[in-house]
Amino acid sequence: MSWLLAHASALVLAIPAASAALLALLPGYRVTARLNVAATFLTLLAAIALLFARPAPGQFLLVDDLNVVFVLLNAFVGFTTSVFSASYIGHELETGRLTPPYLRFYHAMYQVLMFGMNLSLLANNVGLMWVAIELATLTTVMMVGIYRTHEALEAAWKYFILGSVGIALALFGTIIVYVAAQPVVGPGLDAMAWTNLIMHGARFDPALLNLAFVFLLLGYGTKVGLAPLHAWLPDAHAEGPTPISAVLSGLLLNVALHAVLRYKMLMATNAGVLAPGPMMVTMGLVSLIFAAFMLYKRRDIKRMFAYSSIEHMGIITFAFGMGGALANFAGLLHMTMHSLTKSAIFFAVGHVAQVKGTQRISEIRGLTVTHPLLGWGLVLGVIAIAGLPPLGIFMTEFIIVSSTFARDPLLAIVLVVGILIAFAALFLRLNGVAFGEPLGSTEPAKASYVPMFAHLALVLTAGLYLPGPLVAWFENVAKLLG
Amino acid sequence: MGKLEFDIAHLFSGGLVLMSLLLLYQDRMFSLLRFFAGHAVVLSLAVAWQAFIQDKPELYITAVIALVFKGIVIPVVLYRIVVRLGIHRELETVVGVGLTMLAGMGLIGLALVVILPLTAAADPFAREDLAFALSVVLLGLLMMITRRNAVSQVIGFMSIENGLVLAATGAKGMPLVVEISVAFSILIAFIVIGVFLFRIRERFDTVDISALHGARGEQP
Numbered sequence: 001m002s003w004l005l006a007h008a009s010a011l012v013l014a015i016p017a018a019s020a021a022l023l024a025l026l027p028g029y030r031v032t033a034r035l036n037v038a039a040t041f042l043t044l045l046a047a048i049a050l051l052f053a054r055p056a057p058g059q060f061l062l063v064d065d066l067n068v069v070f071v072l073l074n075a076f077v078g079f080t081t082s083v084f085s086a087s088y089i090g091h092e093l094e095t096g097r098l099t100p101p102y103l104r105f106y107h108a109m110y111q112v113l114m115f116g117m118n119l120s121l122l123a124n125n126v127g128l129m130w131v132a133i134e135l136a137t138l139t140t141v142m143m144v145g146i147y148r149t150h151e152a153l154e155a156a157w158k159y160f161i162l163g164s165v166g167i168a169l170a171l172f173g174t175i176i177v178y179v180a181a182q183p184v185v186g187p188g189l190d191a192m193a194w195t196n197l198i199m200h201g202a203r204f205d206p207a208l209l210n211l212a213f214v215f216l217l218l219g220y221g222t223k224v225g226l227a228p229l230h231a232w233l234p235d236a237h238a239e240g241p242t243p244i245s246a247v248l249s250g251l252l253l254n255v256a257l258h259a260v261l262r263y264k265m266l267m268a269t270n271a272g273v274l275a276p277g278p279m280m281v282t283m284g285l286v287s288l289i290f291a292a293f294m295l296y297k298r299r300d301i302k303r304m305f306a307y308s309s310i311e312h313m314g315i316i317t318f319a320f321g322m323g324g325a326l327a328n329f330a331g332l333l334h335m336t337m338h339s340l341t342k343s344a345i346f347f348a349v350g351h352v353a354q355v356k357g358t359q360r361i362s363e364i365r366g367l368t369v370t371h372p373l374l375g376w377g378l379v380l381g382v383i384a385i386a387g388l389p390p391l392g393i394f395m396t397e398f399i400i401v402s403s404t405f406a407r408d409p410l411l412a413i414v415l416v417v418g419i420l421i422a423f424a425a426l427f428l429r430l431n432g433v434a435f436g437e438p439l440g441s442t443e444p445a446k447a448s449y450v451p452m453f454a455h456l457a458l459v460l461t462a463g464l465y466l467p468g469p470l471v472a473w474f475e476n477v478a479k480l481l482g
Numbered sequence: 483m484g485k486l487e488f489d490i491a492h493l494f495s496g497g498l499v500l501m502s503l504l505l506l507y508q509d510r511m512f513s514l515l516r517f518f519a520g521h522a523v524v525l526s527l528a529v530a531w532q533a534f535i536q537d538k539p540e541l542y543i544t545a546v547i548a549l550v551f552k553g554i555v556i557p558v559v560l561y562r563i564v565v566r567l568g569i570h571r572e573l574e575t576v577v578g579v580g581l582t583m584l585a586g587m588g589l590i591g592l593a594l595v596v597i598l599p600l601t602a603a604a605d606p607f608a609r610e611d612l613a614f615a616l617s618v619v620l621l622g623l624l625m626m627i628t629r630r631n632a633v634s635q636v637i638g639f640m641s642i643e644n645g646l647v648l649a650a651t652g653a654k655g656m657p658l659v660v661e662i663s664v665a666f667s668i669l670i671a672f673i674v675i676g677v678f679l680f681r682i683r684e685r686f687d688t689v690d691i692s693a694l695h696g697a698r699g700e701q702p
Contacts, residue, residue, distance in 0.1 A: 127657070161635060165623060168642045172619060175649045178656055179608055187655025207600040 004046075005053035009063050011046035012071060012118050015039055020111035029093060029100060032107045033086040039111060040079040043118075047075035057195050062124030065477045066265075070121045070258050073336055077250045077343050078114050080451035084347045085110070085243035087448040091354045092241070102146060106241070113139040113247065117255045126174050126192045129259060133170070133223065136252060137163045144240035155235035162232040166222025170259075173215030177266070180208035194262065201269030209266070209273050216263050217279055223256035225310050226317060227287040237306035238359065242350030245302055249309040250343035254335055257313070261320060261481060268482040280321030281411065287314030288418040295425035300359045301352070304429060305345055308385060311422050312338045318415065319400045320481065326403040328478035334396035337459055338385075341393060344455035345381040348374055351447040356440045361429055366438030371445055375434050377452050382430045384459050386423045392462035487535045488607060494528035495614040498648060499590060502621035502641055506586050507579045511564050511633065515557045518637045522552035525644045532651045541651055548647065552640065560633060577628050589620040611652025618645030 004011065019039035026032050050071060054063050063071075089106070092098040098106070116136030123129040141163065145156030181191040184203045190196050201209075222229035237245040260280070267276045291311035298304035316338065319331030351374055352367060353359045367375030384391040397419060404412040501521040508514040526549035533541030575582065593616040597609060622642035626635050650656050 157632075161626065161639070164639055165626070165642075168619060168622075168639075168646060171646050172616065172649060175646070175653055175656070176612065179605075179612065179653045182654060182656075183605075189657045191655075192657065211596070211600050 005049050006055060008046050008049035008053055009055050009061050009122055012043060012050070012075070012122065013061075013115060015043045015046060016111045016115035016118065020108045020115060023111060024104060024108035027100065027104065029089065029103050032104065033089065036107045036110060037079070037082045037086055040075070040082040040114065043114060044075040044079045047072050057124055059189065059193065060125055060128060061122050062194055063122065064480075065473070066261070066480055067121045067258065069332065069336070069474070069477060070254060071118060073254065073339055074114070074117055074121065074251050077339055077455075078247070080454060081243050081246050081250070081343060081347075082110070084246070084350070084448055084451045085241075087446060088241070088243055088350050088354070091446065095354075097147060098241075106143065106146060109139050109143050110243075110247075113143070113252075117251055120255050121258055124194050125189070126177055126194070126197070129262075130167070130171055130174050133220070133256065133259065134167050136255065137167060137223065140236070140240075140244065140248060140252060143244045144236045146241060147239070149239070151235075152239040155232075155239035159232040159236040162222060162229060166219045166229060168219070169215050169222070170219025173212045173219055173263075176208055176212035176215065177263075180204040180212065197266055198269055201266050202271065204270055206270055206272030209270055213263055213267055213273075213276055214279075217260060217276070217283070220256045220259045220263075221283060221317075224253055224260065224317065225287070225313050226283045227290045227310070227314075230287065230291075230310050233310060234303045234306040237309070238300050238303040242302070242346055242353065245306070246343040246346035246350075249306070249346065250339040253309065253313055254339060257316065257320075257335070260317075264320065265481060277321045277323050280317050282321075284314045284316070284318030284321055285411070285414055285418070287311070288318065288415070289314075289421075292418045292422035292425065295422055296428070298429070299361055301349055301361050301364060301429075301433070302346070302359055304361065304426075305342065305349065305385075308422065308426065309338075309342055311418070312342070312385070315397065315400065315415070315419070322400075322404055322407070322411075323482060324403065324407075325475065325478045327400060328481045329474055330396045330399035330403065332474050332477055332481075333462075334393065334400065337392040337396055337462060340455040340459050341381060341384045341391075344452045344459075345378065345385060347448075347452040347455075348378040348381055351445050352378065355443065355445040355447075358440070361433060363440060364433050365436035365440070366434070368434050369438045370440070370442045373449055374445055374447060377449065377456065379430065379434050380456050381452075382426055384456065386426045387419060390460070390463045392459040395463050491528070491531055491535065491607060492610065494524060494531055495611055495648060495652070497524045498528060498644065499614050499617045499621070502618050502625075502645075503583070503586055503590075505637070505641060506582055506621060506625055506628075509575065509579070512561070514634060514637060515561055515564070518640065519553050519557040521641055521644055522548050522556075525647060526553060528648060529651045536654060538655070544647065544651065548644070552644070556640070560636075564633060575628050576630060582624065582628050586621055586624055589624060590617045593617040593620055605654065608652050608654065612649055615645045615649035615652065618642070618648060621645075 016039065019035065023032050023035060026035065050063055050068050055061070057063070089098060089103060093100070093103065113136055116132050116139060120129050120132030120136065123132055141156050141160045144159055145152050177197070178191055181197055181200070181204060184200050185191040185196050218229070225233040237248060264276050264280070267273050288311050291307045291314060294307045295304060295311070298307060312334070316331050316335050319327045319334060352364060352371070355371065356364050358364065367378060369375070384393055387393045387397045401412055401416055404415060498521065501517065501524050505514065505517050505521060508517055526545045529541055529548055530545040533539060533545060594613050597613040597616055619642050622638050622645060625638035625641065629635055629638060
């Protein structure tokens with residue numbers, strides 16, 4: 001037991017890697033789907049163990065207060081999504097959209113994706129982090145194109161091209177960080193370790209750090225889905241299998257954001273650099289306003305919620321850009337709430353699209369009548385994501401807005417306007433989808449409701465009551481972020 | 483670093499920028515592939531020279547990877563794909579050659595203006611190497627934007643990767659981990675692309691990206 005605790009960070013990586021190899025070899029979808037669930041559950045256990053035993057930072061792996069939040073969220077949503085995925089793909093097999101060989105590939109890729117994301121979160125090396133994010137990107141590119149339809153291929157190609165451009169810019173930024181660190185820390189691996197970079201950051205050349213941060217923000221910002229490099233995101237969400245949309249929105253965007261936050265922490269150690277905050281605030285606000293207006297024109301339900309993800313990543317980036325203990329705290333909590341809520345929405349949308357046989361909003365009507373559980377789940381999800389009390393996102397948006405008001409009222413007004421525009425758009429669409437004249441198939445859905453309602457219950461609980469230790473933990477991380 | 487060694491290193495990095503400019507205006511598939519092979523050869527020379535003057539033998543591995551993999555294997559495989567798919571006709575570009583070249587020169591100027599003053603304190607070779615590498619990256623981006631064809635976008639992407647390898651080797655003592663990972667990622671990227679090319683061919687009988695801009699569920 002103590003051995004397991006001591007190696008929890010290695011297990012978080014080893015379990016997905018081993019199960020990816022195993023799943024690639026095993027035939028039969030029932031077995032592999034269950035194995036996929038079991039593997040993500042074990043990963044979740046290992047991630048929970050990280051809370052209790054924290055291995056000392058090594059040459060390649062690092063566990064600190066910041067990335068534990070991300071790893072735990074990653075493992076939890078990864079687990080619930082694998083439960084949802086098991087019932088989702090059963091239907092895809094029946095309708096023939098996926099064939100057994102593709103399914104084997106799908107499950108292996110799911111675990112590789114988990115491995116890539118966890119590696120990038122735990123990496124104590126800027127190069128390793130970059131490699132891991134590239135791995136996660138390439139995996140999702142393959143998954144988005146898995147249906148091999150016209151639209152899926154276009155989406156995957158667009159994602160691949162824009163993702164590679166972002167990843168290339170980020171590598172260039174990473175190299176500049178090394179060039180800045182090398183005279184101070186000395187050549188070799190040491191000059192790429194996060195622990196060394198943060199320790200010696202004060203003596204780096206500020207001009208080089210500035211240049212590096214611009215590239216890193218643009219590069220990893222592409223992966224976060226920030227405007228103007230967000231164009232891949234709606235297509236990738238709409239055309240891939242829905243479990244992948246849930247993981248993309250709920251997790252991969254966070255992983256890229258984690259990279260940006262790490263570099264922001266590095267910038268904070270050096271007194272001579274430009275403040276990274278205003279750049280992040282600007283990109284965040286532009287993404288929020290842009291996505292809020294784009295929400296009105298959507299006709300595809302998955303695409304609509306993809307734009308909502310851009311909106312929320314904008315809000316989160318804005319909060320971290322504002323900085324300070326309160327805004328950071330709210331940003332972190334908002335990110336957690338968004339991951340839980342958005343993946344719950346995609347769980348609902350996935351089953352809805354399967355049972356109705358379409359993703360077009362105009363052809364999905366009166367869900368609360370035809371499929372009450374799915375319909376009300378979706379309603380609850382949209383209420384949560386739009387930021388109505390008493391759910392968690394209301395609380396975090398309230399803290400972000402009020403803390404901004406105290407420091408810069410003008411920015412707060414823009415923020416509120418953006419949130420309200422998006423709010424109205426979501427309810428305009430939800431009205432017809434949930435309460436309109438019933439349309440389409442009324443045959444009962446073979447859905448797994450547990451993941452969706454578990455997420456929504458967590459979001460509701462967080463809105464009503466946050467346990468003391470959680471608040472203390474998040475406050476501590478917020479202080480780390482500066 | 484002596485004057486001559488510095489100048490030779492300069493020659494190779496400058497040569498890579500020149501090859502990028504040459505790639506920009508190739509309007510035939512086969513000449514594009516030939517020039518990409520040349521791009522990779524110049525890169526491997528630049529890396530090998532760095533290995534020699536920095537006395538870091540492991541960099542020779544990177545040079546060999548650049549030469550064998552990107553200079554020979556990939557162009558040959560792409561050549562075969564192009565022949566098999568029968569797409570060795572003229573390449574369509576979005577913008578005219580003159581305008582593209584002007585934009586390319588503008589981007590090189592931009593790279594120099596951005597990097598040189600900012601990094602006055604850094605090691606002189608590293609900073610000029612960074613400026614050249616940024617030019618190569620920007621030219622690669624420009625190529626990806628101005629080409630409609632999947633194969634030329636792939637080549638644009640690989641020329642960006644070449645620029646990144648140039649930057650990484652110019653940074654003194656940058657660990658090998660990164661170089662190998664870069665090479666490895668190119669390999670993965672290439673597999674992905676290969677898969678895509680076949681799928682695109684299978685479905686639409688074309689590798690022209692513009693053919694992909696179809697219905698996306700957004701028509702009223």
